[in-house]
Amino acid sequence: MHTFQxxxxxxxxxxxxxxxxxxxxxxxxxxxxxxxxYDDFVGSIASINAEAMRLLFKGRFKDFWKHxxxxxxxxxxxxxxxxxxxxxxxxxxxxxxxxxQTWAFFFGLIVASSIFIIRGISGWKLREIILIIFxxxxxxxxxxxxxxxxxxxxxxxxxxxxxxxxxxxLPGISGSFILxxxxxxxxxxxCISDLVSGVEIGRNLVTLCVFLAGAVVGILSFSKFLHxxxxxxxxxxxxxxAGFIIGSLVKVWPWSNAEALAQADAAGGLLVxxxxxxxxxxxxxxxxxELIAKHLSKK
Numbered sequence: 001m002h003t004f005q006x007x008x009x010x011x012x013x014x015x016x017x018x019x020x021x022x023x024x025x026x027x028x029x030x031x032x033x034x035x036x037x038y039d040d041f042v043g044s045i046a047s048i049n050a051e052a053m054r055l056l057f058k059g060r061f062k063d064f065w066k067h068x069x070x071x072x073x074x075x076x077x078x079x080x081x082x083x084x085x086x087x088x089x090x091x092x093x094x095x096x097x098x099x100x101q102t103w104a105f106f107f108g109l110i111v112a113s114s115i116f117i118i119r120g121i122s123g124w125k126l127r128e129i130i131l132i133i134f135x136x137x138x139x140x141x142x143x144x145x146x147x148x149x150x151x152x153x154x155x156x157x158x159x160x161x162x163x164x165x166x167x168x169x170l171p172g173i174s175g176s177f178i179l180x181x182x183x184x185x186x187x188x189x190x191c192i193s194d195l196v197s198g199v200e201i202g203r204n205l206v207t208l209c210v211f212l213a214g215a216v217v218g219i220l221s222f223s224k225f226l227h228x229x230x231x232x233x234x235x236x237x238x239x240x241x242a243g244f245i246i247g248s249l250v251k252v253w254p255w256s257n258a259e260a261l262a263q264a265d266a267a268g269g270l271l272v273x274x275x276x277x278x279x280x281x282x283x284x285x286x287x288x289x290e291l292i293a294k295h296l297s298k299k
């Protein structure tokens with residue numbers, strides 16, 4: 001019974017991570033840290049290595065499961081999946097019905113995330129200023145040049161999964177944010193929502209399986225490189241990352257898409273007050289999460 005309760009708790013923490021991963025600007029990794037499972041999470045992923053594959057191909061399934069901390073990973077993944085599936089439809093509805101307020105909420109989330117990354121960096125000199133300007137420029141260029149509609153082909157879905165999953169081990173950045181940049185956030189949320197609703201089950205199931213395959217390949221292929229990058233050039237990486245996040249705000253400006261402009265026209269105004277309130281709520285949410293994480297790290 002004690003073991004069941006332990007992994008039920010892990011599943012609940014996974015659900016909290018899943019809720020964060022659905023919202024651009026809130027890092028699932030930060031939630032993992034706050035709930036005290038970040039080390040187990042990263043360590044379990046890192047344990048899926050050549051030794052684990054050797055045990056699997058030799059048919060030593062029990063040793064393989066123990067090596068990768070399988071019960072922990074399964075409990076966590078199930079919690080994340082249940083949360084994402086439950087919230088995907090809600091996010092789809094909010095983006096289609098209240099686009100200005102929803103994008104403003106995302107805007108506030110991402111502003112707060114970039115501020116907390118910058119605040120964690122000390123020793124600002126000319127080199128650091130050049131790096132953050134480079135990051136801002138890179139973010140603006142990527143978001144400006146990237147088309148509003150990106151390919152729906154399975155090759156791009158696979159690539160999106162591989163890139164987005166890497167955000168889980170980067171501080172202050174979420175996989176949903178990466179999907180926004182790639183123009184695939186609403187598409188993936190829509191596929192999940194439609195699958196749950198029983199709409200085009202075959203197509204949506206294939207799409208999500210390809211996305212998940214990309215995520216698996218991405219985290220196994222790139223996680224070690226990202227850890228190496230952060231270990232060797234931690235400060236430089238974080239500065240460029242913060243700049244990139246700031247530059248990418250052009251992508252989530254509340255009135256930058258057709259749905260938002262249509263809502264503004266229907267309302268007879270730009271709904272600035274509602275947008276400001278939504279942005280403040282998003283900013284406050286990330287601020288609260290980061291302050292809790294900071295308090296726990298001190299303890």
